[in-house]
Amino acid sequence: MPSHLSLAPARAAHVRVSDVHLSFGGRPVLTGVDLVAAAGDKVAVVGENGRGKTTLLRVLAGDLPADRGEVHRAGSLGVADQQIPLDATETVGALIDLELSAVRGALARLESATDALADGRPGADDAYTAALAEVEALDAWDADRRVEVSLAALNAVSDRDRPLGTLSVGQRHRVRLACLLGAGHAVLVLDEPTNHLDAAGLEHLTERLRTYPGAVVLVSHDRALLTDVATTVIDLDPSSDGRPRVYGGGYAAYVDARAAERARWEALHAEQLAERQRLADDLSAAQNRLRDNWRPAKGHGRHTRATRAPGLVRAVHRREEDLAAHVVAIPSPPARFAMPELPAHPGATLLRANGVSVPGRLHRPVDLALDSGDRLVVTGPNGAGKSTLLAVLAGALEPGTGTVRRARHARIGLLGQESALPDGRTAAQLYAIAGAERLGELGLLARHDLHRPVGELSVGARRRLDLALVLAARPHVLLLDEPTNHLSATLVDELTAALAATPAAVVIATHDRQLLRDTRSWSRLAV
Known part of the structure; x- marks a missing residue:
């Protein structure tokens, strides 16, 4: 699967996934996924658990090769998945430095290019221009200040000497999210970013994503965030033809369109089942007529049976062929959640x-x-x-x-x-x-x-x-x-x-x- 990565300013950020397929153990997880996100786009990936949302983000980030399809990215990439990349003995500062490694590297390259330019080395002009463009694309000079602002807004630990092992899971995730919001990446890939955030943190995240100049691809269960942020929705849930659906117009438009499509799906599936049942009933009736006519009423003889038999046999065969030819092409819609009956305990404070x-x-x-x-x-x-x-x-x-x-x-x-x-x-x-x-x-x-x-x-x-x-x-x-x-x-x-x-x-x-x-x-x- 070809994958291309280049550095570009946030306004040139671009992600394109074309006809991506991926299976695990012979079971299809991603089937014909298409995704496009340019600067300013906020693409939400939704679907039931196990439908491949996190898998798609891993493919997009380059961590997992697809079986078929292409992934193209322009601009630096920041990824927040559900695993912290450092062990418990590392510090908050180490996590910040890791997440800002692109910023640190860009500033280091600019410093080196500046020295080369001052020394008059060959090719220094081009190297300096490229390094400066990279730093400007990341707005690297202001990255640490942006991280500090997000650490405070997300109620995250800012003590850089604090070991990660002394932080809760939620605290560690908030530190990393603050880093990604401040790092200036052209493309952000976020997996459940609202987990472990309180009301103030949710408000800060929503505002930062809404105004983020680059491209954002996120998986989230948070319907309020999706309503406030998403410009496009990709639904990986099963559809009537087995392929993912892409919806424009934001999350509210997606909810309406999905409900209408689900109603059409259920209606078409019910129609096909009803037609199959009608054909089965016709076959059963024809078979019964054939049996009954081999037992004619009193006064009828063998000649009557022999005359009627070929036509009845042909009718049975014709209905058997009709039933065999009828294919239920629309698969059964996925099951809905069915809450079990929970008991009451009247007359007592529980x-x-x-x-x-x-x-x-x-x-x-x-x-x-x-x-x-x-x-x-x-x-x-x-x-x-x-x-x-x-x-x-x-x-x-x-x-x-x-x-x-x-x-x-x-x-x-x-x-x-x-x-x-x-x-x-x-x-x-x-x-x-x-x-x-x-x-x-x-x-x-x-x-x-x-x-x-x-x-x-x-x-x-x-x-x-x-x-x-x-x-x-x-x-x-x-x-x-x-x-x-x-x-x-x-x-x-x-x-x-x-x-x-x-x-x-x-x-x-x-x-x-x-x-x-x-x-x-x-x-x-x-x-």
């Missing part, structure tokens, strides 16, 4: 917390009471203790002060931010261990993921499995910590609607702006 706090993690004492059907959203900046509160309510963490009382026989289900599933087990095995059946009926995991080891699943598929296992316990109280992380926008919409209707009590801790808007009628608790 969970009550009085004066709950945890030193160093949840500073302000919390009081709350939950009955069946209650809805609560926990808000607050990063580090305020939202996750800690949910862990205390679930019984996974003891409070430093206060008490938590749970109703007898009340089941509490907690979906944490980080997955702790064993890599060697399959999704189906874990679901069976949980005492539940029919995992596939939830519509959360693709069929090919059900019997794969957890260690081979994508981050999004693991998140879906975590959710499935929590729901399998049929909890009376559902505690969800950043439930939209790593989930597709379509699934989040379906999950949000299901949570509003369940008889169980539901508590959500989230920074997701669209989810906050969708749950604006719920009670709020600020920590």
